[in-house]
Amino acid sequence: MPSIAVIGDYDASVPAHQAIPLALRLAGDRLAAPTRFEWIPTDEIEGTARLAPFDGVWCVPASPYRSMDGALTAIRFARESGRPFLGTCGGFQHAVIEYARNVLGWADAEHGETAPDARRLVITPLACSLVEVADTVTLQPGTRIAQAYERSEIVEGYRCRYGLNEEFLAQLTSRDLRVVAKDRNGDVRALELESHPFFVATLFQPERAALRGECPPLAAAFVRACAAR
Secondary structure (H helix, E strand, C coil): EEEEEECCCCCCCHHHHHHHHHHHHHHHHHHHCCCCCCEEEEECCCCCCCCCCCCEEEEEECCCCCCCCHHHHHHHHHHHHHCCCCEHHHHHHHHHHHHHHHHHHHHCEEEEECCCCCCCCEEEEEEEEEEEEEEEEECCCHHHHHHHHHEEEEEEEEEEEEECHHHHHHCCCCCCCCCCCEECCCCCEEEEEECCEEEEEEEECHHHHHHHHHCHHHHHHHHHHHHHH
């Protein structure tokens, strides 16, 4: 039975938080792999001991988190230990920050929501807010996300005001971080790590399909990777 650490500060009023348990159950049913999960508040993560028992890590929407350091610790743990990682919305944003700080060595990499005056903002306000917006996303062939959806174009929903600062895109993708999805305007909407068994981050919220009773393909791919581990 795969076990998943759900990293975020649970709020029953957040649609994504309502959807994630449903998404994991639907994915487990589809794969005949019942899935155990535990919500872990970001301010309860001070090291990796709390995370070690889990097969995978999902860093979820609804940031700013109570503890950015806690969220970054969880993401780094998944990246360095090879555990499957899924980051959606706020999880995408903080995966970018973690990579910038701990792989590229940019200790001053920051988020525009929590440190708007910082010199190196790798996450900045979107030109157009994506709160309760659905849009078309094109997937890069041969990527894990494209394999999950089994198509090259999808429509997904957002609840987001911040995204990747593309001024830093060339440097951020100079190693093994890759852009794997863009919207109709060519803006980055998903990233993967090539060297990792399963490390996928999306600015959109694929989990919301579960609120319609549909198994999110990316959640199923994530649970499959956790079960394989």
